[in-house]
Amino acid sequence: MITVLIVEDDPMVAELNKQYVEALPGFQIISAAALPEEALQKVQQLKPDLLLLDIYMPGMTGLELLKQLRTTGSETDVIVISAANDTASIQQALQYGAVDYLIKPFNWERFQQAMLAYRERKQFLLSSHAVKQGDIDRMLHQHTRAVSPSDLPKGLTKETLKMIWNAIQEEGEADFSAEDIAFSSGVSRVSVRKYLSFLDSAHILTASVSYGSVGRPQTRYRLNGENHEQIHCFI
Structure with a gap:
């Protein structure tokens, strides 16, 4: 089970993210934080697998929080979910190891795509068998084939x-x-x-x-x- 910590200061958005995560198999919400300082404490205490991280929050920004996590050696993975759509924020998030970046407002299909791609990548990296180039290619480029319930080809039910x-x-x-x-x-x-x-x-x-x-x-x-x-x- 992949444990998830939601870091979002807007209660409505945090609740929406919670409902989205709970609709997907293999994920478990373990807590939520409205402030970066609170999030840092919970990451240290709970050691979640995945952080759903907003950028615009009171106090330090989500990017500053992400930088601090990496400075302290935290290996928690991060998916950024933010209204910040400037390339500087996106580049900085990726440099600090964010595995995906969703711009608000996002739809369910894109959220599901990010979460399922992350789950598959984590399962892949936890496997102990030798891999082939094709396996790596599918892992790195799986956004091009991510799926949703509406993706059944025409004629299939x-x-x-x-x-x-x-x-x-x-x-x-x-x-x-x-x-x-x-x-x-x-x-x-x-x-x-x-x-x-x-x-x-x-x-x-x-x-x-x-x-x-x-x-x-x-x-x-x-x-x-x-x-x-x-x-x-x-x-």
């Missing part, structure tokens, strides 16, 4: 996706074909192939081609252990 996902989960860690899922879900093979192709493109599944001794090569799929929780974005 959440209801059918749920049926197919239930059938996929029954396969466990074993690999499977479109024919396997069609048989267990009751969905036509043509439709199943579309859904499996979509899940592969979203990196929820990984696909490989099996060359049997007889007949045409067959595409087989397997759950991507690191990204399969992304399914919650779609169903």
